[in-house]
Amino acid sequence: MLTYIGRRILQMIPVFIGVTILLFILRAPGVLPGDPIKLITGERAISPALYNQIVKENALDKPLWYQYGRWMDHLFHGDLGESYQLKRPVADILIEKFPNTLKLALVAILIECFMGMAAGILSAVKRYSFWDVLVTLSTSILVSLPVFWLGMILQVIFGIKFKEWGLPYLPISGMTSADFPGWVHYVLPAVTLASISTAYAARITRSQLLEVMGQDYMRTASAKGLTGGQVIWRHGLKNALIPVVTYLGLDLGAMVGGTILTETVFNWPGIGFQIYRAILSRDWPIVLGAVVIIVILVMIINLLVDISYAFLDPRIRYGRVAK
């Protein structure tokens, strides 16, 4: 097990270096037609003296390898630069917003877990039935749906129309308000964030379960006299759900990265919404800083998921992946 973990961490290092080099190159002067100074000053016109000062302060006149080392040094010390509009360190802003994003993502994962697996199991067990067709069809539509549009539709129906019709309605913006208890604010954003992933989770559960149901040990179990339900629960799901669990883990990483659209629609005070506002005000240090942090986070989450996968399925850690 330890060897496996060690090997996975070693494999991660080159990718990590590659990611940081890529992010660094993108913002290094002369690589892209854009002017790196613009990233620091925004669109403001500045005097040549100030320009030179910025070049000096950021070591932009030094060779690239030096700049990269300096940048990495800052990164490891938690220094992501300063937001030029909010006049605060980018790291502080992100640390403040991050818990909100994580909470939303966790609630969304829960929804995805229950809804996705339930739909997948239903359509696999009752294959070719009405329910199966319904699940297959709705997952196709869900994956073609723009998340932000789905969010807006939910806002109009459950927030605005329900209120007009005098029905109990849901808050459509922000994380807290005077009219609602805190948790109600999670409902619409979490459902929106979970939507596409739920569709994928359902598809994976369905195909995995169908595959497992064709195995010999399933037939043996029914031949022993177990009822259909027992066979599915005890023998089927145990084997079918390992890939689903892994997928859910990877999805947490993907959600943290993909939450920008959902958070923007619902004005959710997390990292994604912060990035959106930074884009609007051309506050690039925040955008770049947030991307660095999110990429590193996603890599760490994926590593943890891989390790837990090896815990769940011994075939992985001995390098004998049955495919």
Place this chain on the structure above:
Amino acid sequence: MAPDFFEDPRRRDIGQAAEEQTFGGSEALAETVVAGRGRTLRTDAWRRLRKNRLALAGLVWICFMIILAASADLWVPHFFGAPTAIDTSKVAQQSLLSPSADHPFGTDKLGRDILSRTIYGARVSLIVGVVAVAIMVVIGLILGAVAAYYGGWWDSIVMRTADVFFAFPYILFSIVLIALLGFGLQTVFIAIGVIGWPSIARVFRSSILSVKNNEYVDAARAMGASTPRILFRHIMPNAVAPIIVYGTMSIGGAILTEAALSFLGVGVQPPAPTWGNMLSEARSSLFTAPWLMLYPGLAILTTVLAFVLLGDGLRDALDVKLKE
């Protein structure tokens, strides 16, 4: 297939693996065997595609959107008004009208016709979809071929670079690229195209590897064919089917990404109409004019769905297995 579809490549692979198992290609294969000689792969594939009603519906819808977008200049401004023209004297009367005979989809805040803007928005979406995917296919094909054919160090370098690209959330990476390159249609092409290549490279690499050791390749080499000739004449034609399938689905994904970027304000800039920035504008009148968001969203959904269904159908028709 969806905005998130591009964010986590693993999800995409899993999703496709799942689909692939759902709609097995074995029936199609059996049919080919029965059909016997005298037919080319192309006519065979077309025959099978025609039987798939959903894929055909997707194809028809795509053609319909292309015709609509291409002919827009001829009739749309005449009937519904130009998509960007603002009549300053009439903004007050024309603003936020609900759907009527004159404006079947209503008007937006500045009195512009929504139907007209939706049709013109199709231009941006379709062009971005096709050009961005063309970029990613060209880069992916070249790098995938290099990795698979030369192997060794080349393979490691290309595939590790692909891993680096996969580590980025898709939308965030395109935002960073756009932040550095500046706004505009070309930047959107580049941002979506450059980031998408690793999946194409992976698919193409594995499909080359599966045909590379066939006897006919050895035969060609024994006859003294040059490396490029072997690659282009003998390997490519046999390895290209997965790319057709994957490319078709990617167009849907690129359209969704473009919409998301425009929605966030980093895509094609207003006043040029795109489905994404129309939705972004509709957000401000969610209470007063909720119908504003209906049509651009439906346009995105149906168009992306059409590409996804066509891609599904092509996969079955060409009997492609997209599992690595």
